[in-house]
Amino acid sequence: MKGIASTHMAMRWWSCSIALAGAACSTTQQYFVPSEEQPRLTTDLMRDRGHNIVRAECPRLLGVRKTATGVAHIRVDVESDGEVRRAMITHSSGDERMDEIFGGLAAQLKVDPPANVSGETIPGTLKIGYSCSPTAGTITVEGVTWTG
Numbered sequence: 001m002k003g004i005a006s007t008h009m010a011m012r013w014w015s016c017s018i019a020l021a022g023a024a025c026s027t028t029q030q031y032f033v034p035s036e037e038q039p040r041l042t043t044d045l046m047r048d049r050g051h052n053i054v055r056a057e058c059p060r061l062l063g064v065r066k067t068a069t070g071v072a073h074i075r076v077d078v079e080s081d082g083e084v085r086r087a088m089i090t091h092s093s094g095d096e097r098m099d100e101i102f103g104g105l106a107a108q109l110k111v112d113p114p115a116n117v118s119g120e121t122i123p124g125t126l127k128i129g130y131s132c133s134p135t136a137g138t139i140t141v142e143g144v145t146w147t148g
Helices: 043-061 096-105
Strands: 008-018 023-031 068-078 084-091 122-133 136-146
Touching: 023 096, 043 068, 043 096, 043 122, 043 136, 068 096, 068 136, 084 096, 096 122
Parallel strands: none
Antiparallel strands: 008 023, 023 084, 068 084, 068 122, 122 136
């Protein structure tokens, strides 16, 4: 849990209003940035750390149900060295706490970047899921799919 607690989280707020139409809108965008105090994680290390966290969260996730599952889609901005610089939940797992955990883990990730990268930040998508039963809890990680 220590690695998650020290991951930095930031928010951007946008708001607008149209006086003539009497309409207003507001959007919040939450993203996660890596903690310099924590080591970078490979996909395997992220999966191992995630297994322990999911097992601890399963009683809460289950409540009175027999199973609980969810998958989060996370946009990651990756530097040419493979280190994630920012992670943002683009599709919720259905549980706010699990989204925060997955966002924090994704921000610490270091992956193999695609070939022929010229020093730019490369966008990608990562899928992380959880599954809980009364006797087990597990995490699934689908590697980064490059979108840029």
